[in-house]
Amino acid sequence: MNCRTIDDIIERKYAERVICLDNDNRKDINEADGSENTEAKADLPDEDKEAQSSADEELSENGEKYSEKRETDDDNSEAENAAEENETVENEADEGNETDEDGQSQEEAENSDEEDSQAEGTESEEPEDTENETAETDENAENGEEEAPEENEQGEIICTACHKNTVANGHKYCRKCEKKLVKVKLPFLPCLIALVSILVSLFALLIVCLDSAPALQAFQGDYYRAKHNYYAAYTGYSGVEDTISQINESMGSVPVISTFVAKGSNLDMKIYDLLVKIYNPLQAEQSKSYIFTSAGAEKYMAKSKQLSKYSEIYSVYESTYNALTDPLTELSTLENPTAKDAAGILAQMEKVRGQKGVDNVLLDYFMYNVAGACSLDDETKYKYLDMVADDAKKSSENYDWLYLEDYIASLVARDRDDEAVPLIEAQMKEDVSNYEPYRQRTRIYVKQKDLDKAEDVVKEYCDNNRTSEGELSDYSYALVMYLYRCQGKYDVMLDLLSQAEETYNLIPEFNRQAALVYLIKGDYDNAFEQAFSAENKAYYRYSYYSDSSGYTEELNATVYLCTYLCKEKGKKNTDNAQYIDEIMSSYKGQEFGETVDSIVSGKVTPKEALTKGVCDLK
Amino acid sequence: MITKFILFPGAYLRGFFEQMTCKILHLETETTGYLRADESIGHVEHTLATTTASSWFMATLPGFFTFNMGITFFALGLMNIFYLGITPYDSIPLFIVYCVAIYFGASLLDSAFPMTDDIICFWGYAYRRREHKNILTKILSIILKVLLFPFALITRIGAFCEKYCINFLLLAAIVVLHIIFVL
Numbered sequence: 001m002n003c004r005t006i007d008d009i010i011e012r013k014y015a016e017r018v019i020c021l022d023n024d025n026r027k028d029i030n031e032a033d034g035s036e037n038t039e040a041k042a043d044l045p046d047e048d049k050e051a052q053s054s055a056d057e058e059l060s061e062n063g064e065k066y067s068e069k070r071e072t073d074d075d076n077s078e079a080e081n082a083a084e085e086n087e088t089v090e091n092e093a094d095e096g097n098e099t100d101e102d103g104q105s106q107e108e109a110e111n112s113d114e115e116d117s118q119a120e121g122t123e124s125e126e127p128e129d130t131e132n133e134t135a136e137t138d139e140n141a142e143n144g145e146e147e148a149p150e151e152n153e154q155g156e157i158i159c160t161a162c163h164k165n166t167v168a169n170g171h172k173y174c175r176k177c178e179k180k181l182v183k184v185k186l187p188f189l190p191c192l193i194a195l196v197s198i199l200v201s202l203f204a205l206l207i208v209c210l211d212s213a214p215a216l217q218a219f220q221g222d223y224y225r226a227k228h229n230y231y232a233a234y235t236g237y238s239g240v241e242d243t244i245s246q247i248n249e250s251m252g253s254v255p256v257i258s259t260f261v262a263k264g265s266n267l268d269m270k271i272y273d274l275l276v277k278i279y280n281p282l283q284a285e286q287s288k289s290y291i292f293t294s295a296g297a298e299k300y301m302a303k304s305k306q307l308s309k310y311s312e313i314y315s316v317y318e319s320t321y322n323a324l325t326d327p328l329t330e331l332s333t334l335e336n337p338t339a340k341d342a343a344g345i346l347a348q349m350e351k352v353r354g355q356k357g358v359d360n361v362l363l364d365y366f367m368y369n370v371a372g373a374c375s376l377d378d379e380t381k382y383k384y385l386d387m388v389a390d391d392a393k394k395s396s397e398n399y400d401w402l403y404l405e406d407y408i409a410s411l412v413a414r415d416r417d418d419e420a421v422p423l424i425e426a427q428m429k430e431d432v433s434n435y436e437p438y439r440q441r442t443r444i445y446v447k448q449k450d451l452d453k454a455e456d457v458v459k460e461y462c463d464n465n466r467t468s469e470g471e472l473s474d475y476s477y478a479l480v481m482y483l484y485r486c487q488g489k490y491d492v493m494l495d496l497l498s499q500a501e502e503t504y505n506l507i508p509e510f511n512r513q514a515a516l517v518y519l520i521k522g523d524y525d526n527a528f529e530q531a532f533s534a535e536n537k538a539y540y541r542y543s544y545y546s547d548s549s550g551y552t553e554e555l556n557a558t559v560y561l562c563t564y565l566c567k568e569k570g571k572k573n574t575d576n577a578q579y580i581d582e583i584m585s586s587y588k589g590q591e592f593g594e595t596v597d598s599i600v601s602g603k604v605t606p607k608e609a610l611t612k613g614v615c616d617l618k
Numbered sequence: 619m620i621t622k623f624i625l626f627p628g629a630y631l632r633g634f635f636e637q638m639t640c641k642i643l644h645l646e647t648e649t650t651g652y653l654r655a656d657e658s659i660g661h662v663e664h665t666l667a668t669t670t671a672s673s674w675f676m677a678t679l680p681g682f683f684t685f686n687m688g689i690t691f692f693a694l695g696l697m698n699i700f701y702l703g704i705t706p707y708d709s710i711p712l713f714i715v716y717c718v719a720i721y722f723g724a725s726l727l728d729s730a731f732p733m734t735d736d737i738i739c740f741w742g743y744a745y746r747r748r749e750h751k752n753i754l755t756k757i758l759s760i761i762l763k764v765l766l767f768p769f770a771l772i773t774r775i776g777a778f779c780e781k782y783c784i785n786f787l788l789l790a791a792i793v794v795l796h797i798i799f800v801l
Contacts, residue, residue, distance in 0.1 A: 173646065181646035181665075190634040190652070197631060201687040204694045204719065211697050218701040222800055240702070259712065266703025266801065296707030303707065 207260045210251070214243045218267060225274070229464060231433035234274040240267060241293065265300035268292045269307075276310065277431060280401040285314040313397070319357035324349055324366055331370060336589050342374030361399050364388040368406070375590045382410045405436050413618070417444050432464040435475040442479060443614045446486045458483045471503070478509040486615045490517045506541055508534040508550040512558050516616070519562065519606040525574045528566035531559045532576045532583075557592040557617040559583065564600060593618050621728065621786040622659045628684060628725030629653060629660030635680035636732075640664045642679075643672045660729045666739050673740040674766070677732045677773060688726025695720030696793075700800040724789045731776035731785070741770060 156166040161181065165174035173181065221236030240263055248258045272291050275284035284291075292301055301307050321328075327348040334341055349367050352358050368384035389407050392399040404423065411420035421444065427437035438461040445454035462476040472480065477500040484493035497514050500507070511534035518527035538550030563583045566572060572580065595617050598604045610616070622629045633652025640647045640662060648663040667673035695716040698704045706713045731737075744763060779785050 178646055181648065184637075184641075184647045186634070186637060186641065190630065190637075194631055194634050194638075197687060198683075201690050204690045208690055208693050208697065211694070211702065215697040215701040218703070222701070226799070259709075260698075262704070262708075263702050264698070264704035264708045266705050267701075268703070270703065294703075294708055296705060296709065299707040300705060 207257075210247050210257065210261050213247070214240045214261075214263065217243060218263075221270065225270070228429070228431055229433045230274050230277045230431045232465070234271065234278060237267065237271045237274065263294050265292065265294050265296050268294055268297060269300070269304065272307070272310075276401070278433075281310045281313045282317055285310055316357070316359050317362055320359050320362040320366070323352045323355055323358045324363075327370075328366075331373060337374040338589060339374060339376055342371060342376055345370055345374070361388060361391045361395055361397075361402065364391055365402055368403075377591060378410075378413065378593065382414065385410050408437070408440055412440055412444060412614075417447070420444070432461075435461070435479070439479060439482070442483065443616070447614050451483075451487055454483060454486070472500075474500075474504040474507050475509075477504065478507060478513065481510065481513040482615075485513055485517055485520075485610075488611075490521065493517055506537050508537040508541075508555055510534075511537065512555055515558055515562050516610055519565065520610050522607070524562070524565045524570035525572070525577075527562045528570060528580070529574050529576060531562035532579070535559045535583075553593075554616060554618045556587070556590070557596050560587045560590070560592055561596050561599060561606075561617060563587075565606070619655070619659055621783050623653075625721075625725035625728045625786070626653060627722055628688065628727070628729035631687075631726065632660045632680060632684050632729035633662055635683045636662045636664070639676055639679045643667060643676060645672070645676065658733065661733050666735070667743075670740065670743040673736070673743050674770075677736040677740045678769065681730045681732055681773065684726045685730040688723045688728075688730055690723070691719045692723025692727060695723060696796065700796045720793065724793070727789060728780070728785045731773060731780045734774075734777045734781060737770070737774045737777045741774060744770065 159165050159167050159174035159177050161173050161177035165176060167174055217236050217239045221233045221240075224230070224233035224236060244261055244263055247261050251257045251261075268291050272284055272288065275287060275291070288301070288307075292298075294300075327345045330348075331337060331341075331345050337345075346367055349363065349370065353360065353363055364384060364387040368381060368388060371381045371384050385403065385407055388399075388403045392403060404427070408420050408423050408427075411417070411423075420440070424437045424441050424444075427434060428441065438457055441457050442454045445451070445457060458479050461479055462472055465473040465476050467473055477496065481493050481496055481500070484490075484496065494514060494517060497510055500510050504510070511530045515527045515530035515534065518524070518530060534555060538555060541547040541550045560583075563580055566574075566577070567580050567584065595609050599606055599609050630652045637647055637652075645667060646665045648665070652662070653659055664676075667676045695718075698716045699713070699720070704713055704716060744766065776785070779788075
């Protein structure tokens with residue numbers, strides 16, 4: 001039976017007690033029960049008599065409820081079973097009437113039962129009829145019910161626990177057994193196990209509370225990693241070690257606590273993997289000893305296949321670099337290398353191609369960098385970059401980390417947007433925190449004069465890279481400033497500059513954009529000051545953080561142009577005007593591209609150059 | 619039944635907490651073996667509670683203990699292995715401890731819900747129509763019904779899920795998803 005309601009449960013639990021459905025018979029049965037109960041009650045102590053009475057009241061309540069339920073049962077099912085029961089009752093009556101004291105009321109009770117009860121599987125008061133008992137037992141077993149109650153010769157129900165005493169009204173067991181069952185002691189072993197479990201769980205709760213903060217940061221990292229926001233993921237993971245250190249310090253560095261509150265090698269591997277994606281395998285490999293700080297780091301590093309792969313890339317890079325020691329040393333000794341110097345150095349580098357330990361893709365990339373360092377023209381530089389791309393495509397290794405950004409920039413500069421756009425969009429999908437592909441995509445839309453789509457790209461980057469307070473990140477500000485400048489919102493852009501510098505004071509790109517705005521406005525003195533400030537910030541980042549990312553070709557071109565125009569056309573009454581000559585001499589002999597040359601030669605004004613195409617100098 | 623045998627620690631402790639609750643509520647305990655080979659494994663056979671309050675405690679008190687213990691152990695193991703990245707390379711005993719914590723926690727969580735009889739008993743007492751002595755008891759009754767309804771509903775759903783091993787499948791799915799997406 002499916003116990004869907006309490007009524008079903010009561011039926012199952014109290015089924016051994018006859019519940020008289022016919023109101024006429026109820027009185028007779030109660031009277032009969034009353035006479036039987038009087039004897040039983042006489043034996044009971046006073047307090048138990050009260051309990052007995054309350055149990056009787058409860059039973060009559062249940063009985064009433066039960067009879068209501070019965071009356072609403074389906075008549076058809078009752079009628080179907082009536083014929084079957086008639087036969088059964090006849091057999092029972094033959095045997096039962098001999099032994100019943102109150103045979104007549106017994107028969108009437110059975111007759112009323114057979115009309116209403118058999119479909120529900122209720123047990124009725126019956127004499128020992130083996131067939132019926134078997135049927136009942138089978139039915140009970142099928143429904144998962146308890147064993148059918150025994151009855152003595154007087155038709156009273158016997159306690160199923162002791163099989164001796166009769167069961168009082170509304171109870172399942174006799175009084176003695178009830179008391180025994182209530183007093184069943186809890187076994188010792190489960191008590192001990194439960195106590196130990198509770199104590200251990202309290203300790204576990206303490207560890208969970210302490211671990212929750214670093215685990216939440218790691219979860220944050222996993223969340224952003226799943227969303228391809230690698231920089232935010234890296235920020236999340238990086239905070240874990242600091243948090244754990246703080247927790248252990250505040251707990252007094254108790255050995256037991258610090259054993260459980262620790263990070264593992266898997267988390268270190270996630271950080272390493274992100275560094276590979278955000279920067280490149282070389283930088284990640286160089287930082288390996290700072291990343292893998294957990295207890296099993298050494299064993300993990302020895303066993304990890306992924307780490308072995310990156311170590312191999314690094315060793316190939318080192319061997320290629322070592323093979324180029326002579327030409328690169330020669331380059332480093334030159335103050336202002338020229339095209340003539342470049343030719344000799346590049347020829348020396350070409351000689352090592354094919355040697356053992358020299359990778360062709362890496363060799364081409366080194367040659368591209370030498371061409372850039374020697375300020376060769378763009379065409380020559382792009383030639384080497386195309387060689388890198390071709391060799392990388394042929395290679396089985398993935399070299400996107402090495403050359404792809406420069407290659408995309410060269411495609412955009414050469415107006416090969418159709419080839420650049422798929423590469424850019426793949427990079428945007430791969431890492432939504434990567435500034436460079438978003439910048440290139442915005443530049444392409446600006447070149448195509450589709451400022452609405454450019455705005456969408458900028459908005460997408462800003463939304464993906466908000467700070468924890470919901471503010472714009474550093475490179476979001478840079479992208480927005482570029483967009484405002486392209487849209488001609490110069491004053492808004494300059495207001496944004498002062499807002500951005502309050503939060504981020506070491507981003508050269510902010511001041512470079514401001515310098516370009518002043519060039520458009522014709523204010524060459526302020527343009528020079530902003531360019532000078534940008535160059536200082538780039539220098540500071542390189543000197544103190546070994547971060548040369550601020551030194552871009554666009555920055556060099558901007559500083560040179562602003563210094564030149566301030567010297568030629570400005571009033572030179574600024575704070576840093578004294579450094580103009582020094583700056584000009586440091587850029588002597590360098591190439592800065594067509595746009596700068598055309599402004600310097602006077603073919604176009606800065607405003608004309610900076611309001612067409614990509615609206616930039618490079 | 620097979621899942622209960624696999625996750626026997628939780629079933630064992632659940633049975634103990636049920637017996638303990640029966641003792642507190644003075645309910646007759648009919649069978650006390652916690653790990654029986656039938657569908658009531660992890661539960662003790664007992665007479666039904668006779669009042670609303672006792673039926674509520676019978677339905678929820680054992681689960682309160684097992685759920686709180688289970689979620690603690692489960693979270694401990696999950697956090698350290700999947701989020702803080704503890705591996706056997708860091709410490710084999712510690713890794714084993716966390717794996718055992720996940721297993722123990724899962725077994726307790728799998729046994730956190732009562733038998734359907736107990737929760738239906740409470741449901742029948744609490745949400746049936748009955749006469750109240752005065753308006754105050756009626757209002758109190760309504761407030762209690764409303765307050766307890768979410769917990770009772772969750773317990774009822776959980777009891778039926780446990781009956782058909784849905785809990786076990788959910789716990790297994792949680793662990794597998796962590797292995798796939800987090801590690």
